[in-house]
Amino acid sequence: MKAFQNVVFAFTTVLSLSFVFPSFAIHLQGSWRTTEFFHFLVKFGFQRTNQHDRSNSQGYIFGNITSKSNASIALTFVVVDKSFFLEYYGNRTTIGEHVCQSMFAKIDTIAFDASCYKDNKEDFLRRIPCPIGSLCVDEDRPEMVVPGYQFTYGVQDINQPRFWYVSMVPCYRVNCTWTHEIGRASCRERV
Numbered sequence: 460m461k462a463f464q465n466v467v468f469a470f471t472t473v474l475s476l477s478f479v480f481p482s483f484a485i486h487l488q489g490s491w492r493t494t495e496f497f498h499f500l501v502k503f504g505f506q507r508t509n510q511h512d513r514s515n516s517q518g519y520i521f522g523n524i525t526s527k528s529n530a531s532i533a534l535t536f537v538v539v540d541k542s543f544f545l546e547y548y549g550n551r552t553t554i555g556e557h558v559c560q561s562m563f564a565k566i567d568t569i570a571f572d573a574s575c576y577k578d579n580k581e582d583f584l585r586r587i588p589c590p591i592g593s594l595c596v597d598e599d600r601p602e603m604v605v606p607g608y609q610f611t612y613g614v615q616d617i618n619q620p621r622f623w624y625v626s627m628v629p630c631y632r633v634n635c636t637w638t639h640e641i642g643r644a645s646c647r648e649r650v
Contacts (some may be wrong), residue, residue: 493629526588559630559637574575575635
């Protein structure tokens with residue numbers, strides 16, 4: 460596989476996207492090399508979602524993640540709540556080739572993947588980088604993507620507000636089995 464050199468990474472998290480309620484956002488930018496195996500971006504919370512006005516009270520995460528070269532290796536952009544983050548983060552120090560399998564073991568029980576986990580319901584993962592000028596390959600509902608961006612997550616916290624964690628890892632699936640690519644990629648990020 461051909462490694463890529465620079466990934467331009469940009470996303471914005473909006474805590475409340477509404478014309479009725481005040482909106483707050485987080486915008487990040489920087490760089491990442493996969494020799495730093497786990498790249499933590501941000502921890503944040505969304506307000507509780509109003510069941511009667513979901514589209515105006517849920518949180519949104521949207522942005523662009525691209526590479527300056529045509530990358531054939533996929534990395535993974537991860538957005539999970541605390542109940543999944545602790546095991547995922549804790550297993551990042553697993554030694555050997557099964558580190559990604561250990562990190563994603565719990566997430567795989569609930570996270571949707573069009574090829575491997577069609578019955579799972581949660582939208583936690585994106586393969587990155589996304590093709591320049593196109594949506595991320597995991598965006599299966601283009602009408603839900605904020606115009607001008609490559610991906611959008613809608614975050615609904617109906618029962619209670621939760622903390623959410625955003626990170627990137629050089630893990631990807633081959634025939635539904637997690638593997639990793641360490642040290643062959645670098646990213647420039649704007650968040």
